[in-house]
Amino acid sequence: MGSRAxxxxxxxxxxxxxxxxxxxxxxxxxxxxxFHSLDKGENGALSREDFQxxxxxxxNPLGDRxxxxxxxxxxxxxxxRGFMRTLAHFRPVEDNEKNKDPxxxxxxxxxxxxxxxAFRLYDLDRDDKISRDELLQVLxxxxxxxxxxxxxxxxxxxxxQEADTNGDMCISFSEFIKVLEKVDVEQKMxxxxxx
Amino acid sequence: MEGTSWDLALVVFEVWLxxxxxxxVLPAMFGVSLGFTDLYVKALVKTLxxxxxxxxxxxxxxxxxxxxxxxxxxxxxxxxxxxEIGELRRSHPKSLAGGDFTLCDAFYFCKKGIESIVEDxxxxxxxxxxxxxxxxLTRTNNNFHYISVRVTIIWGLGVFIRYCILLPLxxxxxxxxxxWLVIGTTLVGLLPxxxxxxxxxxxxxxxxxxxxxxxLSARIRxxxxxxxxxxxxxxxxxxxxxxxxxxxxxDGCYAMVGQIHGGLMGVIxxxxxxxxxxxxxxxxxxxxxxxxxxxxxxxVADKTKQPILIFPEGTCINNTSxxxxxxxxxxxxATIYPVAxxxxxxxxxxxxxxxxxxxxxxxxxxxxSWAIVCNVWYLPPMSLQDGExxxxxxxxxxxxxxxxxxxxxxxxxxxxKREKVKESYKEEQQxxxxxxxxxxxxxxxxxxxxx
Numbered sequence: 001m002g003s004r005a006x007x008x009x010x011x012x013x014x015x016x017x018x019x020x021x022x023x024x025x026x027x028x029x030x031x032x033x034x035f036h037s038l039d040k041g042e043n044g045a046l047s048r049e050d051f052q053x054x055x056x057x058x059x060n061p062l063g064d065r066x067x068x069x070x071x072x073x074x075x076x077x078x079x080x081r082g083f084m085r086t087l088a089h090f091r092p093v094e095d096n097e098k099n100k101d102p103x104x105x106x107x108x109x110x111x112x113x114x115x116x117x118a119f120r121l122y123d124l125d126r127d128d129k130i131s132r133d134e135l136l137q138v139l140x141x142x143x144x145x146x147x148x149x150x151x152x153x154x155x156x157x158x159x160x161q162e163a164d165t166n167g168d169m170c171i172s173f174s175e176f177i178k179v180l181e182k183v184d185v186e187q188k189m190x191x192x193x194x195x
Numbered sequence: 196m197e198g199t200s201w202d203l204a205l206v207v208f209e210v211w212l213x214x215x216x217x218x219x220v221l222p223a224m225f226g227v228s229l230g231f232t233d234l235y236v237k238a239l240v241k242t243l244x245x246x247x248x249x250x251x252x253x254x255x256x257x258x259x260x261x262x263x264x265x266x267x268x269x270x271x272x273x274x275x276x277x278x279e280i281g282e283l284r285r286s287h288p289k290s291l292a293g294g295d296f297t298l299c300d301a302f303y304f305c306k307k308g309i310e311s312i313v314e315d316x317x318x319x320x321x322x323x324x325x326x327x328x329x330x331x332l333t334r335t336n337n338n339f340h341y342i343s344v345r346v347t348i349i350w351g352l353g354v355f356i357r358y359c360i361l362l363p364l365x366x367x368x369x370x371x372x373x374x375w376l377v378i379g380t381t382l383v384g385l386l387p388x389x390x391x392x393x394x395x396x397x398x399x400x401x402x403x404x405x406x407x408x409x410x411l412s413a414r415i416r417x418x419x420x421x422x423x424x425x426x427x428x429x430x431x432x433x434x435x436x437x438x439x440x441x442x443x444x445x446d447g448c449y450a451m452v453g454q455i456h457g458g459l460m461g462v463i464x465x466x467x468x469x470x471x472x473x474x475x476x477x478x479x480x481x482x483x484x485x486x487x488x489x490x491x492x493x494x495v496a497d498k499t500k501q502p503i504l505i506f507p508e509g510t511c512i513n514n515t516s517x518x519x520x521x522x523x524x525x526x527x528x529a530t531i532y533p534v535a536x537x538x539x540x541x542x543x544x545x546x547x548x549x550x551x552x553x554x555x556x557x558x559x560x561x562x563x564s565w566a567i568v569c570n571v572w573y574l575p576p577m578s579l580q581d582g583e584x585x586x587x588x589x590x591x592x593x594x595x596x597x598x599x600x601x602x603x604x605x606x607x608x609x610x611x612k613r614e615k616v617k618e619s620y621k622e623e624q625q626x627x628x629x630x631x632x633x634x635x636x637x638x639x640x641x642x643x644x645x646x
Contacts, residue, residue, distance in 0.1 A: 144625030
């Protein structure tokens, strides 16, 4: 329940997170309560086990990849700032944001950044290319044991063929964007907050 | 000097005991209500309403942070996997030659995963429910800051009343009630088997539970008493805390089912079974499903024995939802009498978070709450229909209870409180997704994928 949860989050922190992620004050306090309730060890940071404890996430075929996205390279703990930064990718895009100050940098929830998040789900070794092996690995996670290796192989080959424009048998980020240019990323990769 | 202070203490104690006995225990045993609890609850309701108004007024001046969101934090799409992925693919130029996979399929799993990180249906069931407005107990004080002097004074008064007046009273009652149970049942156990013995045994059980109910300042309302469980049947109810037993047994006698414990619990269990048959298991026996089923069947077959009381969830849930019912009790072939119990969290949170509090701290928390107010609905009896299996029957009963109590009907297992979720659920998801890819393959390749 976190009886002192909201008091551990200082106003300055909330303001900083607001600026960085664009979440509102009430959304930040709500998400802090959630962070606190997931943090069983009560040490201000979440580990991979804390995420695995969510049953709906544990049964998600891509659960492990999604959890990985929260942890920066080589680290085992994510603090609240990191948690919010990752969740910020899924904030819906509001119209009035499109006219904001361009020098402020691209917001975390821009279409580009949403696509980058999805790209990184496939690009396991972070070399900015989705190789055939990486694609196969993710496909295997999604289908389990229900499709044979050969079958999966031809699906992977076809997908790469479709997307690959420069002939390097890999999908780069720009090729990824091109293939998915008609997909409504803003809607499909956003979470609708009720408040 | 020493002598007189001890005498004084003794006199005070005697007066105290006679007041308690005369005004509470005796009426309780005869099922007579002197109306104290009702008055108390009415006064409480007025006080809490007043406090709520003051708090709301105070909050309007600050940044209004909604403390309690009954519908959750986020709005989720209700579509199935097929619908959602179908929508994703609609905007993507499909190549007809290949199997039906597109890179944007991952978006579906990604979004679902992130949604479950922000808010999921299961983990929230194992902690106490959040209140819409503060009920002047420190333990529920989440987002409510200092409001005004008056609210703080009332809160302080509340602390004094609860800890210094109500707590000693309640502890006395609980001790009296349990001692009465142990002594009474042991004495009755000495009698030979007869109708008189059963009648006295029932009386002792009911009076003990009535005293215990007073010990919690419980105000229970029973609905549809005509559906009260009958002998030879099994009563199933949703489980929130050990207090459920007191709540239900106030209105009738049940045969309890459970594991034999050591210590005080064990003493109580062993004396109870001397006067009337309960179904206690050794820990080793619990693992053997057939042995358990056999004992339950034997008990149910004997029409002179009281109906069995079982909580099929197997663990305490926080009274906002009903989780998976274990099918064991639904396989016996007896008539099931479903009962829905709903506590009003405003007066005291009855949920036992066994990971956080042990039994003693839990009982102390119960006895320092305002009161336990709850509603009990007896639902019409249900039995296994033709061609129905135990799992389906269990789900049917679960839905009926959830509907009556206004609780969320979940298929998740209450055991997830402590254990990991079964791999088979993930495998189901994978199978579903695979059928979406397989389905559109050209025929010569379809033979390859039969794994």
